[in-house]
Amino acid sequence: MDLATILQVLDTTVRLATPLLFACLAGLFSERAGIVDIGLEGKMLAAAFLSAAIAAVTGSVWIGLSAGIVGALSMSAIHGLASITFRGNQLISGVAINFLAQGLTVVIAQSWFNQGGRTPALAGGARFHSITLPGAEALREVPVLGPIYYELISGHSILVYVALLCVPLSWWVLQRTRFGLRLRAVGENPAAVDTAGVSVERLRYAAVMICGVLTGFAGAYLATGLQAGFVRDMTAGRGYIALAALIFAKWRPWAALWATLLFGFLQALSLRPDVLEGVLRIDVSSQLLDALPYILTVVILAGFVGRAIPPRAGGEPYVKER
């Protein structure tokens, strides 16, 4: 096992963790405001499709990204309508959104592009390309640190750095601003926020919309950064892994970063079974690695490794006293 292999696996880890991180932070804002969201998967999928489709048509990845965010936002709007305005069951709404995105993306893709439910392959300006950070080429020859900087830190697409920046930003918004304080309060005790004269509905809509924007980034990164185009069901359960990471992180931004990196690392390992076999000298089935995020989450939920306590008012529609 040499440095190059380790760096390769870690590099893949960062790439695979990015969509998870966006989605996990998205879920964090929503759930901290008391709106449980199991529709992350669907929002990502909608964004992935629209970003790839619009990028393919316009040739501009930035227009594609905006379209992807609009797609995820419209799914968020449905979720908000169902769970805030009409006080419906948030879980069922999430399930509906996942199916809606799963079906609509393929139906529309087939109708627009006629390629069996996928978009044309993206190239050139229609994709996010990796960017080389300043000095990476020059420092490349420095032993150990050079390759780490060149391979691991530099050379990702811009959205990877945006995702990493979102972590301190989310922490700051939630912990250091008035909006964040109110948002957290509305997830714990909406009646108290209401008594203070702040609109519970408006705060929750704001949280759901932030969730939409972030899942929009997640989906757009999948289709235009990680891969070159949309294929059916391309999120492949990432929305649920993000949900698992959210529980793993106990609904905190910095912990979300570590949790998504861990789950990204597991995904990267299951792509390179030879690495693990080389280290452990035993045959580890890739199915076990695929299942590990879910198993870990169940263990966490069972309370064996610290307790994960969700926001208290999560999942409950708020009925203003009449």
Add this chain to the structure above:
Amino acid sequence: MQKMPQWADVLLIPLVSLILAAFFSAVVILAIGENPWEALKIMVEGALGSTYGWGYTLYYATNFIFTGLAVAVANHAKMFNIGGEGQAVMGGLGVALVCLYIPFPHWTLALLAAAATAAVFGAAWAAIPALLQAKRGSHIVITTIMFNFIAASLLNYFLIGPLKADGMEPATARFPEAARLPTFQDMFSSPDNPLFRGAPANVAFFVAILACIAVWLLIWRSRLGYEIRSFGWSEPAARYAGISPVRIIMLTMLISGGLAGMMAINNVMGEAERLVLNSAEGAGFIGIAVALMGRSHPLGVFLAAVLFGFLYQGGAELSLWTGIPRDMVVVIQALVILFTGALDNMVRMPLERVFSTLRRAPKPDSKSTTARTAE
């Protein structure tokens, strides 16, 4: 006092929700440049126009009855079992093991053994999330979602590893002839009047009907059912009445998981006759829509399951004859879940208002003079 008569709750609201879902489905079909009316005609013709179509419709319906009942039973205890998919996958694993390794003299014995094993496997897969909910308070929705993925990985592992038959495909060997269930064609066809030719509907359909009756007896005619419903209605009240929450959560989820697992006698034993990847094909999730539409009542579940069977078979015909892909069914399914489940209040609140104004307004032509002094 109830805000509206029961018939409105049971019939009118699902009907309005269904019309809304149909309307938006038609909008989607229009938007992709196809004709919704033609599409509906093709679906009806393809799914209900022949015994062959019915054979497929009822085959799909059988799957959905089992998973729908599974969700419905859990609903009565106010639990959302979203893990029907994983439980059905595990049921399939149980059926495969029984059919592959036990030489049965007759299909009836094979069916009994397979149904029992499928139920046990499904129940076992629901048992861990149930235990975590009952003892540790871990949210059952999240744990059952996680268990769906774990089940998929496990199935993958078995089909690539220990149970894999010779050949390229990740699938088990074909089950022996003695474990073959009679199809509708075997049962109802005569040489001069062939019916259901080649359609996969089989004897499991009747097992599904028996399951409906059993669930009705359980929920409304047994002590346990009463306890389940009281627990679902109000946990503190049930606790005060001496009902053990741990016991109810465990039993409800075991029954629910068992029902979802039993789906495997239809799709794995009755149709595929071997275990393949992704054997449940999303039927576990359709159970959610079916239970919501059927208002968690076995009769409603049965009707909703037939409706979704129609959608599935009709959707397959659509992709054959028009430019509408089969995924349109998923869209329709999403809209049904959205309107009957999540946006229930959007339909309910205006209707409640209509009924309460109707009730308040004195009817001029009504014979009964029981004066209603509501104003």
